[in-house]
Amino acid sequence: MPTRQDTLRDxxxxxxxxxxxxxALIRIDIVVQNWRRQMHKRELGHRATRALGLDMDLAQIDVLFAIANPPLPSDANADDETMVSTVAERLHIDPSRASRLVAEMVNSGYARRAVSQRDARRTILELTAAGEAVIDAVRGYKWLLLGEFFSTWPAEDVAAFVPLLERYSSWMNSSEVAEEKFADEIDELARSIERAKTEISSSSKSG
Structure with missing residues (x-):
């Protein structure tokens, strides 16, 4: 009986x-799946909070990074002043949740509210010295571990890996074109699900 990998290969x-x-694609997918599970568990983040003795959870640390992060250089229309709505957008969370998390960070002394220099009616967010220290410590923790890992690689491997990783990270940008190209094959995959569901339904009725 063919395995799932055999089916994908076919x-x-x-x-x-x-x-x-x-x-190669099957191997890449296995690596990415494992990577995604690790990222979902956020093992490195939990280890960092324990090692650094931080009195906050990862969601709160995310807020500090969202306040600290400047707009992307490629985004000419981005505002370099951070508001609660900016935090919600950067973290892809509901504005009400962003507002609650921001309030926790302000009350804990890691962030503060200030008046915009551009529009006095607008309240912006800034990190306090304590918030900056948290950001620097978490980044430092990650770079120490990451630097140690990559220091074992030959320089030419690192030089080759970085542009390849950047290229790979952009594959979703062209996925819509590929989806149009394989519309018939994708339709057949959808129909295979319906056929399987029909078989399950028929089996349940006969049983």
């Missing part, structure tokens, strides 16, 4: 990809 080869590429 799908890729039928779409015109050679067997070597199919095998």
């Amino acid at each position: 799908l890729l080869t039928r779409s015109g990809k050679n067997a070597d590429l199919a095998d």
Whole structure:
């Protein structure tokens, strides 16, 4: 009986990809799945809070980073003043949750509210010295560990890895074009789900 990987390999080869590429994509997917699980658990973040003795959870630390983070250089229309709505946007959370988390950080002395220099009617957010210290410590913790890991790599491997990782990270930008290209194959995948559901329903009724 073919394995799930065999099925995926067959799908890729039928779409015109050679067997070597199919095998490479399967390996990449396994690595990314494991990486995603680690990121979801946020193991490094929990280790950092324990090692640094921080009296806050990761959601609160995220707020401090959201306040500290400047707009992306590529975003010409971004505002370099941070408000509660900015925090909500950067963290992709509900404004009410952002407001609550910001209030916790202000009350704890890690952030403060200030008046905008551009518009006195607008309240902006800034980090206090304590908030800056948290950001610097968490970043320092990560860079120490990351630096130690990559220091074991040959320099040429690091030089090759960085642009390749940047290129890989942009693959979703072209996914809509690929989705249009394989519309028929994707429709068939959707139909396979419906067929499986029908089989389950029929089996339940017969039982």
